[in-house]
Amino acid sequence: xxxxxxxxxxxxxxxxxxxxxxxxxxxxxxxxxxxxxxxxxxxxxxxxxxxxxxxxxxxxxxxxxxxxxxxxxxxxxxxxxxxxxxxxxxxxxxxxxxxxxxxxxxxxxxxxxxxxxxxxxxxxxxxxxxxxxxxxxxxxxxxxxxxxxxxxxxxxxxxxxxxxxxxxxxxxxxxxxxxxxxxxxxxxxxxxxxxxxxxxxxxxxxxxxxxxxxxxxxxxxxxxxxxxxxxxxxxxxxxxxxxxxxxxxxxxxxxxxxxxxxxxxxxxxxxxxxxxxxxxxxxxxxxxxxxxxxxxxxxxxxxxxxxxxxxxxxxxx
Amino acid sequence: xxxxxxxxxxxxxxxxxxxxxxxxxxxxxxxxxxxxxxxxxxxxxxxxxxxxxxxxxxxxxxxxxxxxxxxxxxxxxxxxxxxxxxxxxxxxxxxxxxxxxxxxxxxxxxxxxxxxxxxxxxxxxxxxxxxxxxxxxxxxxxxxxxxxxxxxxxxxxxxxxxxxxxxxxxxxxxxxxxxxxxxxxxxxxxxxxxxxxxxxxxxxxxxxxxxxxxxxxxxxxxxxxxxxxxxxxxxxxxxxxxxxxxxxxxxxxxxxxxxxxxxxxxxxxxxxxxxxxxxxxxxxxxxxxxxxxxxxxxxxxxxxxxxxxxxxxxxxx
Numbered sequence: 001x002x003x004x005x006x007x008x009x010x011x012x013x014x015x016x017x018x019x020x021x022x023x024x025x026x027x028x029x030x031x032x033x034x035x036x037x038x039x040x041x042x043x044x045x046x047x048x049x050x051x052x053x054x055x056x057x058x059x060x061x062x063x064x065x066x067x068x069x070x071x072x073x074x075x076x077x078x079x080x081x082x083x084x085x086x087x088x089x090x091x092x093x094x095x096x097x098x099x100x101x102x103x104x105x106x107x108x109x110x111x112x113x114x115x116x117x118x119x120x121x122x123x124x125x126x127x128x129x130x131x132x133x134x135x136x137x138x139x140x141x142x143x144x145x146x147x148x149x150x151x152x153x154x155x156x157x158x159x160x161x162x163x164x165x166x167x168x169x170x171x172x173x174x175x176x177x178x179x180x181x182x183x184x185x186x187x188x189x190x191x192x193x194x195x196x197x198x199x200x201x202x203x204x205x206x207x208x209x210x211x212x213x214x215x216x217x218x219x220x221x222x223x224x225x226x227x228x229x230x231x232x233x234x235x236x237x238x239x240x241x242x243x244x245x246x247x248x249x250x251x252x253x254x255x256x257x258x259x260x261x262x263x264x265x266x267x268x269x270x271x272x273x274x275x276x277x278x279x280x281x282x283x284x285x286x287x288x289x290x291x292x293x294x295x296x297x298x299x300x301x302x303x304x305x306x307x308x309x310x311x312x313x314x315x316x317x
Numbered sequence: 318x319x320x321x322x323x324x325x326x327x328x329x330x331x332x333x334x335x336x337x338x339x340x341x342x343x344x345x346x347x348x349x350x351x352x353x354x355x356x357x358x359x360x361x362x363x364x365x366x367x368x369x370x371x372x373x374x375x376x377x378x379x380x381x382x383x384x385x386x387x388x389x390x391x392x393x394x395x396x397x398x399x400x401x402x403x404x405x406x407x408x409x410x411x412x413x414x415x416x417x418x419x420x421x422x423x424x425x426x427x428x429x430x431x432x433x434x435x436x437x438x439x440x441x442x443x444x445x446x447x448x449x450x451x452x453x454x455x456x457x458x459x460x461x462x463x464x465x466x467x468x469x470x471x472x473x474x475x476x477x478x479x480x481x482x483x484x485x486x487x488x489x490x491x492x493x494x495x496x497x498x499x500x501x502x503x504x505x506x507x508x509x510x511x512x513x514x515x516x517x518x519x520x521x522x523x524x525x526x527x528x529x530x531x532x533x534x535x536x537x538x539x540x541x542x543x544x545x546x547x548x549x550x551x552x553x554x555x556x557x558x559x560x561x562x563x564x565x566x567x568x569x570x571x572x573x574x575x576x577x578x579x580x581x582x583x584x585x586x587x588x589x590x591x592x593x594x595x596x597x598x599x600x601x602x603x604x605x606x607x608x609x610x611x612x613x614x615x616x617x618x619x620x621x622x623x624x625x626x627x628x629x630x631x632x633x634x
Contacts (some may be wrong), residue, residue: 081598157567159476159485160479160481160631160634164477164568166460166568166600167565168567168568170566170568170598173561173565173566173598173601174491174565174566175491175492175493175559176492176494177492177494177506178494178506185597186596189495244490245490245491245492245562246491246566248484248487248490248491249488249491249567250474250481250485250566251481251485251487251634279503280502280503280504281398281487281490281502282398283400283483283484284490
């Protein structure tokens with residue numbers, strides 16, 4: 001067993017999750033615990049969930065025989081937007097937290113439970129990108145985007161081997177041409193508003209498909225349903241277009257894609273890659289589009305990477 | 318007079334320009350010289366223009382009394398795309414140069430004229446961003462985009478105080494929604510294909526405006542011509558949209574805009590800023606949109622910055 005654990009905390013729109021993660025990215029399953037979040041909760045209730053998970057993971061660690069002095073830091077990945085300098089968050093899906101001083105809430109609990117170790121506090125998309133770079137399918141790639149297709153579309157950016165902190169990586173907020181979705185954050189034409197899981201399902205329903213969930217759409221695709229096949233191809237084209245815009249702007253080598261809705265079709269990643277490969281600029285068309293490869297452990301592994309790879313992080317911004 | 322000069326070379330679609338630039342960004346006018354490029358020239362003719370400018374600037378420097386050993390490096394900014402590792406360029410507007418080993422051409426001449434000093438070789442948009450950060454209106458801004466609106470739309474990116482090299486900053490190649498232009502690099506819906514100088518003029522002509530140049534469009538705007546006013550507002554909205562996409566993806570503080578067509582209306586920069594200020598995400602709406610402030614000296618100042626600020630450059634990529 002390692003003597004260098006990170007307490008990793010992932011805070012999202014539906015849940016908080018925490019666990020100890022070792023310095024090779026392995027999650028210690030016996031320490032894993034979670035609590036609910038959600039848009040209906042008050043700021044204090046959300047804080048309580050976070051503190052419960054901090055305590056729960058540390059209590060389970062003690063029960064599992066982990067020495068307290070082998071926990072070398074706390075890494076937090078949280079839904080954005082974030083203001084790293086102020087230590088505040090304003091997550092889109094948690095309206096009760098607006099410019100909420102979450103870093104101070106966690107720091108206060110950390111001071112009681114783990115005095116003296118550092119606290120790293122960044123956005124969840126940054127964590128996911130760093131996880132793919134650290135222990136995922138994009139291992140060691142110096143210039144990359146890690147991307148999630150789920151209820152929303154987000155991600156993080158690594159350039160020249162260093163993660164870009166702050167809000168960088170919100171790829172779902174770039175505009176796309178040729179499609180219109182439901183209103184989201186003031187626009188019907190951002191990648192997220194036309195191609196997220198819910199918006200893709202809504203598009204399929206608008207074409208006469210009778211289902212209501214991403215799982216049903218995946219099943220319909222597997223069964224060869226015409227609308228589902230067109231929905232997947234539309235999704236691939238739109239994500240491909242967004243990837244091309246980002247790749248033209250950033251000059252990257254790899255886009256690593258994860259998230260639940262990225263599994264709506266077994267070949268979705270290949271379809272996205274086929275669109276990117278047709279781009280007329282060589283440095284865009286040669287970008288490799290791959291599965292991130294970490295499944296549900298990416299957010300925790302990435303939060304732990306904030307501790308274990310602290311030298312890859314620039315100053316907060 | 319400084320004892321630390323850079324030989325700065327800017328290589329674009331219509332001309333090569335060169336001059337000595339001191340370590341505070343001042344261009345030594347007596348050393349400035351230029352030669353033509355252009356899409357009709359052969360690869361060898363283009364090389365000859367570059368070598369002529371290298372020789373011309375150095376000969377003028379000697380005539381002006383600059384000691385050869387006070388020239389501490391050669392900085393080159395060149396139209397992209399670029400492959401920095403290979404030292405090759407494939408400029409969109411100079412088709413005779415495709416994967417052309419330009420770095421070796423310049424290195425060979427440098428070895429004869431300035432043996433022993435370093436050669437820094439990057440894209441022109443990177444130079445322009447670095448110039449704005451070094452001695453322009455975005456002085457000292459750690460997270461920014463430097464952007465040019467001209468025959469094309471391009472730029473460069475600085476994150477965490479370090480310039481992003483390679484092809485990063487090609488903001489004209491991101492897709493925009495709600496407009497269609499003329500075909501450019503395989504798309505009618507990139508920012509460049511809907512909002513460059515020529516495409517904006519073409520849009521105005523399509524609305525019945527009789528002129529043919531950007532200068533005429535600027536004059537028509539100044540005279541209150543209805544189509545010209547709408548053309549400027551359309552340009553501001555589209556550039557504003559592109560800036561929002563880039564700012565959402567990168568989390569920057571400033572966009573510094575220059576280039577000849579950015580002066581088509583005295584208030585164009587303010588109009589772009591007004592669009593950005595309406596974005597629903599706080600970290601996007603607070604981005605400051607400013608004039609780059611270096612006019613025509615930005616490309617040479619930026620090429621010199623590759624030498625004088627070499628510590629801000631990551632490894633070639």
